Amino acid sequence: MLKNRTGFAALALAAMLLTSAVFSAEGDERILKVVAETKELIDGGEIQAAQDIFDELQADFPKIMRPDLDLFIKGELYFGKERYAKAARSYEKLLKDHPRSALCDATLDREFTIAKTYLAGRKKTVLGFIKLKGYAEGIRIMEKIADRVGLDTPMGTEASLAVARNYEDRELYNEAYLKWWEISLHWNEGPVGKEALLGMARTKLAAYNKPPEHKRHLYDASGLSTAKSCYSRFKLLYPVDARQIGVDKILEQIDEQLAYKQLRIGQYYQSTGHPKAANLYYHMVANDWPATQAAAAAKELLAAEPDTASDVQTPSEK
Template sequence: MNCRLNPRGWDRRASQAPHRVVSFLVIAACAVGAAGSPAPAEGSAVATATVAASQDKRSRTVVRDPGSQAWVEVVPPEPGTPEGDLHTAREHLLVGSSVAAVKAVDRWIREYGTSHALYPDALLLKSQAWIAAHKFDEAHDLLTRFLNEFDGTSYVTEALRQEFVIAEAYLGGARRKFLGMRLMPGDDVGLRILDDMTANFPNDAHAELAIKTKADYFLRRGESALAELEYARLLNEYPQSRYHAYALRRAADCAQAVFVGPEYDEAPLIEAQSRFEEYARRYPQQAAEEGVPGIFVAIREARAEKLVKTAEYYERARHPKTAVFYYQLAVQDWPGTQADAKARRRLDVLGVAVTAPDAADEASGGR
């Protein structure tokens, strides 16, 4: 049995009615026939699909009529018509003949022109064929022109979906052509596609996904600072995003990763603590399951250790009053930490009682 399935699920005629597509029945019929199983009972849904698919070489679509709840066959459009010729191009793409699909679309455009109502569908089919052939440069160029020409129409979401596929391919390692060969990395183009989505189509669902994808890309590359900026951007620009919990946790993780040690600025740790606190407040169960309370302990220890390291530096530099100030600050601000115990031991060695820092010493730097 030679069964094929319409790649779009239904053709333009079928899309005029609110039917639910069940083209998978055609696939089921193909599987039954290929396995040599007995023919299904006449009148069954699978039988309907089997008979329909065997009548000619064109693919068939079966839908359920919401009124009668019966399976209804939607006959493909006749070849030689705009709908039929475009359907033929789709079938080329379905069977993996991407180049044949592109040629069929080009013939369609020459035959029916750019003013035909199906012209946007033809262009999107052509770009889809380029993507299937891994010719991302050609597809991206076509979609860029398409979005400029058909901005504000119902076709934008599908065009953005295809652009997103191209961006992911480039960020995943696909290369661009140079001197006819695929030699150049495509990361810059992938990032530019994502930026264009958020800048030009902020209300489309792909916009917030583009920011998330860009942040994930930087995170995979170990560029935590850039990743944090993108996750924070997603939180700020799309506060009701379906990715809110994910972005908030990743932003906190990235901020913590930016902190490289107690000898450096603790601003990333403060940012991380703030984001983890918000995460625990908004998603308490997830936070508990993911061990966020333990992260709070680690952040406290790191911030306290920074004060002790600072005190040790001033002690080595022979500025004992400043060293005492930071040791006392560690005791006062971070009780119960390992740094607290270390600071108390050093204060004891220096013969200084544990007290609150003197305001005058704090103002003068303790020197």
């Protein structure tokens, strides 16, 4: 029964294609209809039915087969069997060798699906027997999609967002920040621009906070300053959203961390016998971040040195 059904389907599809010139616009439309119907079979799990149709088409009607269609068919059959690495290679060859093919849109859709699957944690076989998470492969495919279609297209935007979110989910905050920044260059307003700006702020702060708390002051604080700048801009542009996520409290936290960083530098100078340098930092903390706990501590340390407790203005290192 299945053999008869697939045989009839192959004849119908072949007749559809042969009624027009294969390389004409009308021929492309007919091929796209064939592709849509066979994609439904594959998405519905009827891989063997799709395989039988393609086999009969190739055997009985070789004139309708062309290189881009052949590559797409191979990719579809691999895709249906969840052999995504081989499917991706066929799709990529189609896009590279036949950039004007009418099948490019359908191929990009499939590549996007494969990339999402890898980003979700699907493993990829390396060296024939080692199975590793396919995050890198998913990112590679998404980046190629964005390069091909452009970041100003819906698919290019979604591909770039998927990469940024994946980096952030895996706590690769520096990589995530760079991707959010890249997105912000193309989208500085609207929903995408808002998400990118918040992503930049969030990842810079998360990168600084990643080490244990007692060691954070040992690291470069420039990321904190960047996070503060991004959060401040977010508050200015999106005040309602800023209130909902508690940006004011986040900014207070960042100020506390910036102040504590400078306080610890001052304490280092004091412990190594350089009281004048230490006092410069204490004054800076007290003057630049007066509402912080670090400022209160700095004032106490200055009070212990009455000769240097005057309100000296120092260059800000915020």
